[in-house]
Amino acid sequence: EPEVTQTPSHQVTQMGQEVILRCVPISNHLYFYWYRQILGQKVEFLVSFYNNEISEKSEIFDDQFSVERPDGSNFTLKIRSTKLEDSAMYFCASSDLNIQYFGAGTRLSVL
């Protein structure tokens, strides 16, 4: 069964460093998303991406964040200068028209 894969599963970084979280969406999907879940809190929408551009973003997705689809298979989330409060589980998702399929997540720990 096709699945969304995310790497790494756990990323530890120092405050102020840049991180890139990587995702390989399901191959025939056209819509891509990033969500995050701070420990003990709700899953929060960050951004959606379609046709090589951002289609929607939340207030969380500020200038520190960027997304890119550098080739036909990868979808990345970059955080330019990490803060302690960026520590969370980051989920990538992809969808056809209806159902969003989620990856297992990357746990980001900012020290």
Place this chain on the structure above:
Amino acid sequence: SQQGEEDPQALSIQEGENATMNCSYKTSINNLQWYRQNSGRGLVHLILIRSNEREKHSGRLRVTLDTSKKSSSLLITASRAADTASYFCATGDAYYGNNRLAFGKGNQVVVIP
């Protein structure tokens, strides 16, 4: 903005019993979806119900939607130990599911063998 909100309860049941959890939301929606998350894992889609539907079944799952009360329920019948997980509702404002989802806090369900 839309927001799914589950009843904040942890549910502990015996295997074979039914588990029911509820979700309420604040604004009008076009679809409501339920997801399962096993500890430390990703979100697994369970079922989608549209705003013009009242009830939907999928295997041992039954979802209802009451748009007048802005609420939904998820029933898992004949629960199994493997159903132990957190269950989230998520709302979307488009007919299709390819838009931002607003998740609730989740219900912890423990099924005791």
